[in-house]
Amino acid sequence: MEYRVLILGSGGREYAIGLHLLKDSRIKTLFFAPGNGATQRLGQNIDFINVDQLIKEIQKREINFVIIGAENFIADGVSDALRLAGIKVFAPSQKAGKLESSKAFMKDFVTRYNIPTARYVQTDNLDVAKAFLQTLKSPYVIKADGLCAGKGVVIVEDIDEAFKTVEKFLSGEAFGQSGKRVVIEEFMDGFELSVFAICDGEDFILLPACQDHKRLLDGDMGPNTGGMGAYAPSPLCDDKLMEKIKTRLIAPTLAGMKNEDNPFLGVLFAGVMVRQLGDEFEPYLLEYNVRFGDPECEVLMPLLKTPLIDICEAVLRGELSKLKVDFHNKSAMAVVVATKEYPYNKPIAQKISFKDYDGSLGHFVFAGVENKEGVLFASGGRVLLSIGVAKDLKTAHYNAYKLLESIEFDGMHYRNDIGYRALK
Ligand code: AMP
Numbered sequence: 001m002e003y004r005v006l007i008l009g010s011g012g013r014e015y016a017i018g019l020h021l022l023k024d025s026r027i028k029t030l031f032f033a034p035g036n037g038a039t040q041r042l043g044q045n046i047d048f049i050n051v052d053q054l055i056k057e058i059q060k061r062e063i064n065f066v067i068i069g070a071e072n073f074i075a076d077g078v079s080d081a082l083r084l085a086g087i088k089v090f091a092p093s094q095k096a097g098k099l100e101s102s103k104a105f106m107k108d109f110v111t112r113y114n115i116p117t118a119r120y121v122q123t124d125n126l127d128v129a130k131a132f133l134q135t136l137k138s139p140y141v142i143k144a145d146g147l148c149a150g151k152g153v154v155i156v157e158d159i160d161e162a163f164k165t166v167e168k169f170l171s172g173e174a175f176g177q178s179g180k181r182v183v184i185e186e187f188m189d190g191f192e193l194s195v196f197a198i199c200d201g202e203d204f205i206l207l208p209a210c211q212d213h214k215r216l217l218d219g220d221m222g223p224n225t226g227g228m229g230a231y232a233p234s235p236l237c238d239d240k241l242m243e244k245i246k247t248r249l250i251a252p253t254l255a256g257m258k259n260e261d262n263p264f265l266g267v268l269f270a271g272v273m274v275r276q277l278g279d280e281f282e283p284y285l286l287e288y289n290v291r292f293g294d295p296e297c298e299v300l301m302p303l304l305k306t307p308l309i310d311i312c313e314a315v316l317r318g319e320l321s322k323l324k325v326d327f328h329n330k331s332a333m334a335v336v337v338a339t340k341e342y343p344y345n346k347p348i349a350q351k352i353s354f355k356d357y358d359g360s361l362g363h364f365v366f367a368g369v370e371n372k373e374g375v376l377f378a379s380g381g382r383v384l385l386s387i388g389v390a391k392d393l394k395t396a397h398y399n400a401y402k403l404l405e406s407i408e409f410d411g412m413h414y415r416n417d418i419g420y421r422a423l424k
Pocket residue numbers: 118141143153185186187188189192214271286287
């Protein structure tokens with residue numbers, strides 16, 4: 001079969017999926033919607049203003065497979081609309097996507113199925129929120145119920161500040177409708193892992209465990225971001241811990257969704273907090289996402305040996321258990337390069353210069369870039385990622401940072417310590 005594949009989204013994740021697909025000779029043409037200034041080098045970008053127009057564009061271009069990268073398309077029901085129009089689409093339904101799009105739904109779900117998670121209350125009532133906060137020890141974790149592009153979680157030390165934060169959420173001042181219901185949680189100490197399961201509603205396969213770096217600055221300081229770098233596989237996740245994540249978090253999630261007549265098909269991303277209790281490492285669920293992580297996807301795609309399109313097809317047929325999925329015996333590291341304004345403001349676009357690029361070290365993945373007559377400009381947020389791939393993590397780390405020396409733009413910022421927990 002020959003494929004004409006559309007990838008929905010505009011970030012590094014979508015670019016990385018595109019790079020992986022292009023290695024497959026069955027993939028004849030790639031499309032991105034909306035894409036970015038560099039995805040148009042891998043395929044064609046499609047502009048659209050609504051889902052009806054998107055469906056027409058898909059039909060006109062004879063696209064025969066759609067992969068949804070970004071969560072907003074799932075939360076907005078685009079996956080369901082495409083399926084209804086007879087288009088093959090790899091993504092969960094809007095209803096199953098509530099695992100990500102509503103923190104309140106997610107917390108109540110995990111409680112129903114005894115999946116370990118932080119103690120919490122979910123409410124739209126200020127008094128209930130305040131009363132629960134008073135039962136907790138500092139720091140306090142406050143989350144908006146709805147999607148807030150990675151900004152809806154606030155952690156504060158001071159109880160009065162916690163009260164004020166909740167007031168701002170519930171009044172709509174902070175995040176509009178998305179914040180009018182809040183989840184308040186006990187704070188958990190530990191290290192985080194990102195674990196991905198590709199699911200066909202019944203069965204799942206686990207991808208190598210990743211670690212993201214959410215904070216802007218070295219040493220995990222500064223504000224939370226969408227993620228400043230990632231690597232995989234993480235040596236912090238040994239077989240014993242992975243088995244606990246599989247049996248206590250992932251398997252009960254799939255079984256629970258099936259039980260509620262809401263089967264999960266697509267990528268289930270468990271944000272896991274690993275707490276050390278005595279000598280044991282115990283996984284707790286922080287959050288679900290219903291798509292690949294960004295920047296985690298950028299390190300997973302180079303490790304995946306089995307063609308992604310075969311995995312997606314097996315998911316849609318409900319035959320994942322019949323597929324053997326292989327990974328390269330390598331490590332990958334991604335260092336995110338952002339603008340100096342990230343995560344607060346949009347910058348004035350800066351020209352990106354390339355010099356002495358050594359492709360044997362790895363490759364670049366492009367995200368927040370504009371293409372002006374063939375020249376790439378850093379135009380926003382996370383601009384690009386330097387991906388090192390090697391036989392071990394130390395070399396992947398060396399390669400990613402070495403490769404970074406070959407790009408430059410005004411105001412570029414990146415972390416110098418990606419992978420520090422694993423490399424120390
Ligand atoms: P979430 O979007 O729910 O994953 O939260 C974003 C980030 O906030 C997580 O990746 C953690 O770093 C942090 N976080 C969220 N909930 C907690 C918690 N209960 N305890 C400690 N850190 C948390």
